[in-house]
Amino acid sequence: MSREGQKLDGAGGGAGIGVLSLDLLGQVLDRLREPRDRKACRLVSRAFERAEAAHRRALRVLRREPLPRLLRAFQALERLDLSACASLDDASLAAAVAGAGGGLAGLRRVCLARASGVGWRGLEALVAACPRLEAVDLSHCIGAGDREAAALAAATGLRELRFDKCLAVTDMGLAKVAVGCPRLEKLSVKWCREISDIGIDLLAKKCPELRSLDISYLQVGNESLRSISTLEKLEELAMVGCSCIDDEGLELLSKGSNSLQHHWQHNFLMLTFDLFETLIPSKKLLLFQSVDVSRCDHVSYQGLASLIDGRNFLKKLHAADCLHVSWSPQHYLLCTLISSFFCTYNAKCPIFYVTNKMEIGQRFLSKLATLKETLTVLKLDGLEVSDSLLQAIGEGCNNLVEIGLSKCSGVTDEGISSLVARCSDLRAIDLTCCNLITNNALDSIADNCKMLARLRLESCSLINEKGLKHIATCCPNLKEIDLTDCGVNDAALEHLAKCTELRILKLGLCSSISDKGIAFISSNCGKLVELDLYRCNSITDDGLAALANGCKKIKLLNLCYCNKITDSGLGHLGSLEELTNLELRCLVRITCIGISSIAIGCKSLIELDLKRCYSVDDAGLGVLARNAFNLRQLTISYCQVTGLGLCHLLSSLRCLQDIKMVHLSWVSIEGFEMALRAACGRLKKLKMLTGLKTVLSPELLQMLQACGCRIRWVNKPLVYKED
């Protein structure tokens, strides 16, 4: 895109662009996907800058400091994302909002997820400045409570609100919102454990427009469902982990729906159930399109069966992790009902998840055949499967697009070949930990599934380059392949290099892979985005040089325990401008020189893992502090840094929110104290040794907590490293 900008420049000069109307330029900008391209345009021409100022609708702010200026500059904003805005607090938010003048009049959506520093004052200011506010996301602001809810309740036009994990929100806060925002359509109060039936009842009475409600993990009981059943427009209800809700409540729900049948019929699209023991079979004609019964500890087949019974147009059934379901007569019931359901209503059922700890019986097999053409996604993760089952699936479900057999025992070559024989549309196959399969299975996959895009073969150690060769030649669309722990070698990579569309390549624990293999990949797979070379310890700097040369688009790179890598290797990586996540765990040879080339070169770096990089010292941190301005997550456990380096780092990195610093034996208590005080307002997560808990000053810890920082204490003895 920057090239395009240059072209435009070349054609008419800077003034040429100025001739175009702001509208047109805005259209151009709208079509730019990459933020850095937009930035390039902005930098190239003032006209673009003006156009962007007038046209920009969405803004994601990463730092607190430019916030007032940005809000002043972009007057047409509709969506503001402050979730990654480091060290945002009440005062800065209020100041920025006040400074923006009328610029926020059009603002509709604000995301404040994890902005734990923002309290009710900031929210009050925000709400006061944004009269058209429609959606606020306050999820994971752990400190947020009733007062914050009350502040938001002043936004009368609010339609969407997320309170996920706002642990201090109680019935009072909910009541405030319910009364203040009568037009609420979507509300999530997931994990707000203080909310009780009374609050939900009031909500149901005051917010009749609710279409989506998430009450997962609340301690509410059946009474809540009685109230909820009066919501006529409800389409989506999630109640994962509501352990106090049982059959009775579900019955209430269906009774309520009975009286409101007409309203519900076309609205009830998704119902997420968790823990229901037996749902009384109800003959209501509800239109559940998706049912998620994952993590249902006590779900039984009767429950599922009655759920399915009478609900046509079910689109998804997700029954992952149903712990207490076992092979039993009820199983038969389920199968019968599922099949009768599918047969009766002939509904389109593209997805069927039956995951974990369910045994598949012969009955199921026979019934699967009846699903025939409707099923497109089948996940049988963690099940005991047999060849005959796979064959039945293959024969029955010809339109399968995705099959998940992760951690299924009993998957063999024969099973796979009979499965894929008639499922030529398969695009995603997950065979994680199916360690019985060999090249034969890969051959049959390659022969039948020409459209294959995703193949996961983690821990399938019997496969080798021959099988992969077949895959690579027959499946040109392959975008993702997971070969973790498959023991593949350079020859396999040579074959895989034919897949030029490859985006994700995972080669963890394949220690025989060398620079040669990496060179094959880098020469052909220019679109690679994610590369996992965990413990591929034959890889040296040359491999990285080839990689940096060929795969410029890499965003995620894992080089943990590739201990032959030195500073010069990291020097090559410095050319990967788009790199966001880099894991360099236990690269003992790298020093501040390597770190500096990364910090300077990889401008987009967000996450960096330097755990056990013993040679990284204060100088390394210093370079990071000066250059890696976007760094949000950092692990420096076991590094040889001192308090000085730490202070420098923590006081400079404005975006840093999450730091793990365990076993920093060179850092004195004062060092920790000062460093943490320096970063106090912006840290959200902290991992430290438990020993520090008592020696750090209590007011510092209080302060950290008040700023919304969660500290994870690691209970290990402090190791003093003599060097």
Added chain:
Amino acid sequence: MEMEGGMSSLETAMKASSSMASGTARNADPDQQTIRSNSVEQFYFPRPGQSLPGIPSFFGPPSSSLYLPNDNEAKVGNQFEPNPSQNTDWDPQAIVSNLTFLEQKIKQVKDIVQAMSNRENQVAGGSCELAAKQQLITADLTSIIIQLITTAGSLLPSMKNPLLSSNPAVRQLSNTLGSPMGFGVNTDQRPSIDSKTDGPDTGKASGYEELINSLNTTQDERDELIKCPNPCGGEGSEPTPMEDHDVKESDDGDHEGENLPPGSYVVLQLEKEEILAPHTHFCLICGKGFKRDANLRMHMRGHGDEYKTAAALAKPTKDSGSEHAPVTRYSCPFVGCKRNKEHKKFQPLKTILCVKNHYKRSHCDKSYTCSRCNTKKFSVIADLKTHEKHCGRDKWLCSCGTNFSRKDKLFGHVALFQGHTPALPMDDVKVSEASEQPQGSEPMACFPCSSSDGISNLDMKMADDARGYYSPLSFDPCFGALDDFTRPGFDISEDPFSFLPSGSCSYGQQN
């Protein structure tokens, strides 16, 4: 109330025995009642238990052939009482003889009753005679019951059968009679009465007296009946609706849930004066009023020895025949009230207490004011007391200023009224403000983010660390780029740098 406890076991024992007597007693009940209704006028009628055993009735010559309570009792007593060892033995012969005796006696009573009913059909008058007859029958039945109980009691020691003892009636019996002496226990509970009773049978079996008393108490109920004016008259021979009003009711009058079909109950309406009268039980001799019947009975002792007998003092018990009587409900005298019988959707009140509470709450001034809040007023003193228990503890506040003692009440209120919203407790705000105040006022002594000049203010005590790592130089670059954060139009009283640690200056102390 202690007495009540003592009596209740006897009552149940009686019931048990009456049921054992193959319904004889029960069959006799309606007749008994019929007769009793005639004696409505008699407030303190000499009771059979007290007059009959020794003193010949002055109402008429008892037919000596069948009325020999003393003898019977003596016989029974002699048979069982003096010999405790016999008690424990199973003696079929004794039981057979007892039963035959009972049979005869029941037949006799039956005859009398039949004769009475025939006579009633012919002549309506002669109430005096009838009353006497009724006394006789009562006494007879009493003795029958006693006989039965003693017979059954003799079996008790041998009843170790769990099946039998699991029967509550039997258990009651054994409670009453199961002591080795058969009758020792209950007399202990009422020594005062025991000492006061004089009669031929006192020495023989004090337990009998208990039973008789308990039987006679049924008669006390008539006294109760007087106190509620009976619209049905009670003059005729038809059974009088009766209900024991002395039994404690749950004090609230809200019994709407029962939904009796109209016509299935008798409606009584008390006058306003009666409802509001402080006393409901009046002494007929001196006119003193009492709230409780028991107090009246205690008072009556002062009026003569005849009121001192156990029977006179015994608590009136629930009439065994009340189950046959139609259900009684009450109407509020206030015309237009839903509880008034003229009302279209009349909802009757269940007990007299309900009537009183309802009338006071709905149609009287609220004269009791809460001394704590001085706002809430009540017309029933119990309501005031209930309120005072909770007064001042209202912590759930609505935006309209209304207080609630319970969250669900507040939420119900909020749900009901448009625009009302729960008010968050104000102390919450104060606390959070207080906690943020010191942060704001904290001097910017230490470094982060304040300004690049802040570095000079750094507490250099840190430098005395052995490693001497604290070189301000290394800080310079990072602070150069620091906060260009200005405050355009900043109108919030708090300091924007409130994130600064509160104890920034306290480093030296840490060393």
